[in-house]
Amino acid sequence: xxxxxxxxxxxxxxxxxxxxxxxxxxxxxxxxxxxxxxxxxxxxxxxxxxxxxxxxxxxxxxxxxxxxxxxxxxxxxxxxxxxxxxxxxxxxxxxxxxxxxxxxxxxxxxxxxxxxxxxxxxxxxxxxxxxxxxxxxxxxxxxxxxxx
Amino acid sequence: xxxxxxxxxxxxxxxxxxxxxxxxxxxxxxxxxxxxxxxxxxxxxxxxxxxxxxxxxxxxxxxxxxxxxxxxxxxxxxxxxxxxxxxxxxxxxxxxxxxxxxxxxxxxxxxxxxxxxxxxxxxxxxxxxxxxxxxxxxxxxxxxxxxx
DNA sequence: TATTGTTATACTCTATAACTATA
DNA sequence: TATAGTTATAGAGTATAACAATA
Numbered sequence: 001x002x003x004x005x006x007x008x009x010x011x012x013x014x015x016x017x018x019x020x021x022x023x024x025x026x027x028x029x030x031x032x033x034x035x036x037x038x039x040x041x042x043x044x045x046x047x048x049x050x051x052x053x054x055x056x057x058x059x060x061x062x063x064x065x066x067x068x069x070x071x072x073x074x075x076x077x078x079x080x081x082x083x084x085x086x087x088x089x090x091x092x093x094x095x096x097x098x099x100x101x102x103x104x105x106x107x108x109x110x111x112x113x114x115x116x117x118x119x120x121x122x123x124x125x126x127x128x129x130x131x132x133x134x135x136x137x138x139x140x141x142x143x144x145x146x147x148x
Numbered sequence: 149x150x151x152x153x154x155x156x157x158x159x160x161x162x163x164x165x166x167x168x169x170x171x172x173x174x175x176x177x178x179x180x181x182x183x184x185x186x187x188x189x190x191x192x193x194x195x196x197x198x199x200x201x202x203x204x205x206x207x208x209x210x211x212x213x214x215x216x217x218x219x220x221x222x223x224x225x226x227x228x229x230x231x232x233x234x235x236x237x238x239x240x241x242x243x244x245x246x247x248x249x250x251x252x253x254x255x256x257x258x259x260x261x262x263x264x265x266x267x268x269x270x271x272x273x274x275x276x277x278x279x280x281x282x283x284x285x286x287x288x289x290x291x292x293x294x295x296x
Numbered sequence: 297t298a299t300t301g302t303t304a305t306a307c308t309c310t311a312t313a314a315c316t317a318t319a
Numbered sequence: 320t321a322t323a324g325t326t327a328t329a330g331a332g333t334a335t336a337a338c339a340a341t342a
Contacts (some may be wrong), residue, residue: 003255007192011276012174012264014283016185019167020210021289024333026160038309039163044155055323062168064311066190069325091318091323109153112176116160131282135162137270141169172310189329203300207333217302235336239300 022119029115032107040108042071046081047105051094080104170267173285177263181256190219195253199242228252
């Protein structure tokens with residue numbers, strides 16, 4: 001409790017400020033596609049995996065399951081994903097991307113990558129990989145890993 | 149637009165999820181002191197600097213100036229900071245920490261550091277330094293640097 | 297004219313609790 | 320008894336616009 005370290009050395013603070021710079025820019029890039037970072041993330045996972053449960057989505061995105069409902073509702077209304085009851089566990093309503101959802105996702109990914117490259121372009125590819133590895137460890141931290 | 153990279157390689161996504169893991173934990177650690185990450189950050193800058201303008205705080209924290217008002221109001225009501233009109237520019241209402249504010253800040257910093265160490269403890273000190281350096285570059289990115 | 301601080305407002309995001317249907 | 324999904328609600332965070340005082 002002597003001379004406290006400066007705020008700028010606080011990793012939580014740096015994480016918050018970095019996010020505050022990047023996320024609004026990415027949201028702006030996604031606006032044209034009718035998406036934002038969260039709905040884009042759900043769509044991306046639906047495209048990458050077969051039959052994702054909403055519980056899995058909640059864990060992966062660190063959101064409450066109740067928040068996933070509205071996001072999937074929006075994507076379903078836009079025709080980008082569909083829900084279907086699992087044949088093996090009728091409690092589960094698996095989310096799957098439609099062909100149109102895959103098209104939208106591919107285009108959206110292009111604009112996300114472009115936008116992030118502008119913001120992170122100061123970092124070399126090596127540095128970006130290092131950052132990815134470090135953030136992945138923080139993000140995963142305490143996960144059950146009972147997932148896929 | 150061929151095979152889009154997985155969501156887990158997206159730095160914006162990793163930033164958002166990492167923050168979603170760290171910030172609530174830090175907010176929890178600060179709750180006892182009547183603070184959260186944002187009010188703690190304002191208090192910390194008021195302790196580190198002499199006479200910070202609210203505009204500077206907004207830039208540093210990447211918040212809108214209008215949001216700073218409520219945060220400083222809360223800190224002032226709690227007796228942790230005071231506002232005083234600048235003698236050189238009477239538009240400016242500089243924020244300065246009170247002695248009690250400094251005491252609270254020192255104790256709060258202790259619990260923040262403890263909490264973050266639990267979450268980031270998997271990373272070695274070297275890795276934490278590397279992460280700090282990388283995040284600082286993203287956070288600063290486009291700053292005017294006309295500040296202190 | 298431009299800038300600092302302020303008020304007001306609407307919108308998004310987050311956190312919590314309770315409920316249903318299935319297991 | 321536990322889990323997947325849902326609804327409802329309140330609170331925190333964010334984005335915009337407009338205004339007064341001062342430069």
